[in-house]
Amino acid sequence: MHLTFINGIPNDELKKHEIALEKIKKQLEKQHEVDFFTVRNMNISYCCGCLSCWTKTPGLCIFNDDMSLILKSMASTDYLIYISPVSAGFVTSDTKKVMDRFIPNALPYIKIYDGECHHPKRYNNNVKLGVVILDEGNLESEAVELITKTFERFSKNMHATKFFKAVVKADEMEVLLNEISNC
Amino acid sequence: MKLVIVNGSPRGRKSNSDKIIEWPLSEIKANQDFVYEKVYVTELNERVKQIEVLKTADYILVIFPLYTDSMPGITKEFFEHMEKNKESLALKPISFIIHSGFPEALQSRNALKYTEYFSKLIGMKYMGGIIMGGSEALSAAPQSIYRKKIKAFKSIGRSIYKCKEFEAADKIIISKPEALPKVQLFIMKYLNISDFFWNSLLKKNNAFEKRFDKPYL
Secondary structure, eight states: OEEEEEEOOOSTTOHHHHHHHHHHHHHHHTTSEEEEEEGGGSOOOOOOOOOHHHHTSTTOOSOOSTHHHHHHHHTTOSEEEEEEEEETTEEOHHHHHHHHTTGGGBOSOOEEETTEEEOOBSSOOOOEEEEEEEOOSOOOHHHHHHHHHHHHHHHHHTTOSEEEEEEEOGGGTHHHHHHHHTO | OEEEEEEOOTTGGGSHHHHHHHHHHHHHTTOTTOEEEEEETTOGGGHHHHHHHHHTOSEEEEEEEOBTTBSOHHHHHHHHHHHHTHHHHTTOEEEEEEEOSSSOGGGGHHHHHHHHHHHHHTTOEEEEEEEEOOGGGTTTSOGGGGHHHHHHHHHHHHHHHTTOOOOHHHHHHHHOOSSOOHHHHHHHHHSOHHHHHHHHHHHHTTOGGGTTOOTTO
């Protein structure tokens, strides 16, 4: 499988989680094609809402920055997994900016899916979508619920064939291995 | 009373958010004891100054467009700064307006729930939230079709000025439709009205032939 990970950890403070993720990544690389992106180490602008990617240069963002690496990976991936701690009750702004910048990979048109308006996808790959919420021991259930609902909706917008959510402490990262091996 | 408006649009001063905010504002601007100031989340290097402006507010009104089912990333970054400064914002009244390109309010419900949670999380006083769909058509459509909504927005303006919670009736008028009625779903399924809007933009930019391009394959 082709796996794409978006790591939205904003700073160096989650060492244990990051070491655990590195181990999982190495493990997965033995069997899969793994693209692992750590957003804070990349040059990625916030979406500016210009819609160039829909109306001027279809499929290409006006910013020629590191996001093109992620978009390329997303265009052929089988499983896209966002990893984020909770900040201000939601996923981090680093995580959110990558979610926003996904739209070049969608078409501008609005179609009806399950009685709701959504955009069709630009690429034909069937994507599974996951969100891994990192638990630092102080999670509020309301934040987890809101993030989960957001990604459930996001998975509809991405026409994901599966939605997966996990809340994990640093020593529980193996759930990711289990999830991937069950697919 | 000093109102501070947080414009949470990545389009900044050219945003639909700036147009929509004029509707409640127009109703209360004339009051002698009323002043307002706007801050734009797009001005990333001004965060320290912007937080100082928030501290001077008697009431904070946040408006943002829905981006992938929640606030835009740059707006989330602003919220993170608010959280870091929550002690100096505690107990101030705050309310939110979320607008989306999709026509149905249901697309924004979860984002609105988040704004209520966020307000409580940082110890502010949540006064209510509004959802408005169909905002991408705002510059193309005649203002007359928004007549009822503008009237409700003016009433929202009065609620803000009086520091009262939003009226349920106003919220309902502005958010309509919650979901698309069956007739409209049927029409949209077989007559792709939105295609016309997007295709005309693509043609104007000489990009119509490339509309289904897959540059990353």
